[in-house]
Amino acid sequence: MKNIRNTRGQVIVLVMEDAHAYQSGNDEAAVGYLEIPASTGSVRADFPELAGGRYAVIAFHDENRNRDLDLEGEIPVEGYALSGARDAYDEPPFQRAASKDPVRTIKMHYLK
Template sequence: MLRNSLQLAVLSLCIGTFADRASAESGINLIVEGVRNEHRNILVLVFDNAAGFETLNYETVVDIAEIKAQSGSVRYTFGQLNEGPYAIFLFHDENGDDDLNTKGGRLLEGIGATGAPNRNDEPDFMGASVMPGNVTVRLHYDQ
């Protein structure tokens, strides 16, 4: 009886270790919600430092992606990002000029960030920080 209990304890420990390792090795599984159309791409910037994120300095990103836009939601996996914390900023580049377009202070394209469930949220790196796993970011449009 003691032997069976010991075997179960070892098996449970092994399964828990494997599950932890599997989730840590999965990277960031990003889900972008609220995409309004299929025009062009969603540009995603992933930062691992406050200075880069808070100034949106693309030269300091740890990873970047360009995802084909689809109405509703899109998914992308950053499989190599397994440490964290990370902060993500993204925008829907509807005209394909690789720039976030505005007019009169209003956004012409959608934006989103981790830690920003509402359009006017502007989280700092700590407020936007996420660890590897499933991460959902909502796009916000002014028009």
């Protein structure tokens, strides 16, 4: 993950292999889950147990450590990232978000 704005809280990373779970953001269906202490700039998430397959990544900067992406209405007040997203407003379908590449860099977006 790159573009982390501060050291508050943690970055939560979910790895999804199922299109329906990815589209719904069903964290219980994640095949990989990490909570990483936030670090200004970037953090690294490794999932050595996940070999092969196509995976999509969902992540967010949980600045207040409540394990939820906080919203004001429908607007995130914490950073979020989706693999395959072209910008902060892009919600890529699973087919574009998922990749076999084990090394990927995705950008955290902040709207507030």
